[in-house]
Amino acid sequence: MSGPTVGGPSSSGATRVEDEEEIEETPLEQLTRHWMNERHAPDLLPRQEVLLASLLDHIHRQTNIINTLRSDPRSSEDEHLRIMLVQTEIERVKFMVNSYTRTRLFKIEKYARFIVTDEFMQTRLTAGELNHATRFAAMTDRHFRMSVLQSLPEPQSHLDDEPIFMPSMITQPDKTKPVFVRARRHCPPIRLKDGTALEMSKGHISLLPFDVVEDLILRGDVELV
Amino acid sequence: MSSARTPGDLATQLVTESRRSILTITLLKYNDTLVRSLIREQRDLEKAAAPYTHSATPPPALLIIQTIIAQNKRCLLAYHSQRLDHLITMYWSGGCSLPHVLQSDMRAKMSPHEVDFLKEYHGSVMEFRGEFEMDIDVTSGIESPPRELNVLVRVVRECGEIQTEGGVVDFKMGQRYQVRRTDIEHLIVQGYLEEV
Numbered sequence: 001m002s003g004p005t006v007g008g009p010s011s012s013g014a015t016r017v018e019d020e021e022e023i024e025e026t027p028l029e030q031l032t033r034h035w036m037n038e039r040h041a042p043d044l045l046p047r048q049e050v051l052l053a054s055l056l057d058h059i060h061r062q063t064n065i066i067n068t069l070r071s072d073p074r075s076s077e078d079e080h081l082r083i084m085l086v087q088t089e090i091e092r093v094k095f096m097v098n099s100y101t102r103t104r105l106f107k108i109e110k111y112a113r114f115i116v117t118d119e120f121m122q123t124r125l126t127a128g129e130l131n132h133a134t135r136f137a138a139m140t141d142r143h144f145r146m147s148v149l150q151s152l153p154e155p156q157s158h159l160d161d162e163p164i165f166m167p168s169m170i171t172q173p174d175k176t177k178p179v180f181v182r183a184r185r186h187c188p189p190i191r192l193k194d195g196t197a198l199e200m201s202k203g204h205i206s207l208l209p210f211d212v213v214e215d216l217i218l219r220g221d222v223e224l225v
Numbered sequence: 226m227s228s229a230r231t232p233g234d235l236a237t238q239l240v241t242e243s244r245r246s247i248l249t250i251t252l253l254k255y256n257d258t259l260v261r262s263l264i265r266e267q268r269d270l271e272k273a274a275a276p277y278t279h280s281a282t283p284p285p286a287l288l289i290i291q292t293i294i295a296q297n298k299r300c301l302l303a304y305h306s307q308r309l310d311h312l313i314t315m316y317w318s319g320g321c322s323l324p325h326v327l328q329s330d331m332r333a334k335m336s337p338h339e340v341d342f343l344k345e346y347h348g349s350v351m352e353f354r355g356e357f358e359m360d361i362d363v364t365s366g367i368e369s370p371p372r373e374l375n376v377l378v379r380v381v382r383e384c385g386e387i388q389t390e391g392g393v394v395d396f397k398m399g400q401r402y403q404v405r406r407t408d409i410e411h412l413i414v415q416g417y418l419e420e421v
Binding site: 095142148152153 | 271295301305309317336345353362
């Protein structure tokens with residue numbers, strides 16, 4: 001039995017406990033983590049479809065139970081208080097789901113023209129999100145064409161020319177953007193751009209470029225804070 | 226040559242307007258005149274460049290003209306793009322209500338194409354919203370998390386009878402009501418009710 005031990009530091013305080021056990025999270029904590037990740041990441045992360053579906057399902061059932069309880073005249077004052085707490089909690093979870101969805105929508109619109117050309121990005125979107133991205137890219141193109149491009153002389157009337165010394169017309173996520181990460185468990189060493197390696201132990205917080213830690217985020221080894 | 230402008234000046238004026246709009250967070254009136262003169266400038270520049278484009282040894286002037294053309298075009302697009310961003314932000318903060326965003330004073334500041342764009346955008350967002358279950362409304366506010374179920378509101382604009390969880394409430398001007406936040410949130414956003 002040389003496996004990792006559970007619990008806080010030993011009484012002597014001298015031995016460091018190597019914490020390798022799986023982190024247990026409630027669905028709500030998972031949602032919070034993915035929500036924070038999504039809000040801090042410059043790139044679009046894979047959508048947590050399964051998690052969301054189960055949470056929404058749970059909310060739906062809870063709402064039904066509450067409606068039954070509320071209309072039941074035998075519910076006591078004490079129970080009504082509890083019902084109110086549950087209702088408030090439901091509203092707060094909905095808020096998080098909402099904010100999560102809107103954060104994604106914001107990025108989807110920002111990178112819409114990139115998404116429609118990039119198949120890998122498309123795998124991270126739901127069908128609904130992809131539809132919106134496609135529609136959004138089409139409607140901005142149309143707006144530019146109607147307002148500007150169609151009046152310009154023919155050689156200038158295209159949207160996708162790439163003049164030298166100018167940024168591309170297609171906005172891509174800036175993956176070099178620095179993000180704050182916190183290690184959720186002991187992470188294998190990662191190689192930084194200057195060639196040095198960084199090994200993060202649990203609870204370690206660092207400011208790193210997003211592309212360096214992207215894999216760790218996807219694996220759930222670190223979270224963005 | 227006193228009336229001649231330096232090519233490129235108009236484009237600078239245009240992006241300066243965008244910048245002002247960003248800094249003051251207000252939508253400025255769509256500058257149709259400036260956009261038109263800039264497009265005219267583009268045509269003139271294209272004509273000025275025409276004699277050189279097929280020569281074997283293009284003169285340095287061509288490079289300058291082409292740079293200005295590219296620069297002007299980028300500024301034109303940036304101006305329109307910034308306006309779209311602003312309109313979209315306004316649309317969301319107005320609770321995704323099209324009539325609310327297209328109020329007469331706002332509408333007067335938009336170009337007809339922008340109004341069309343907003344309508345189309347609204348359609349797309351509504352379709353996206355429809356894909357969620359009834360429990361989740363993506364158009365509700367995400368400014369601050371809900372702290373309480375009910376809010377005390379005062380009616381600041383006439384809005385008539387509203388269906389709420391506890392039955393129909395007839396909101397009378399100046400009166401206060403205790404209601405479920407989710408039922409009337411859009412009315413707060415649109416300025417009918419005010420949180421007390």
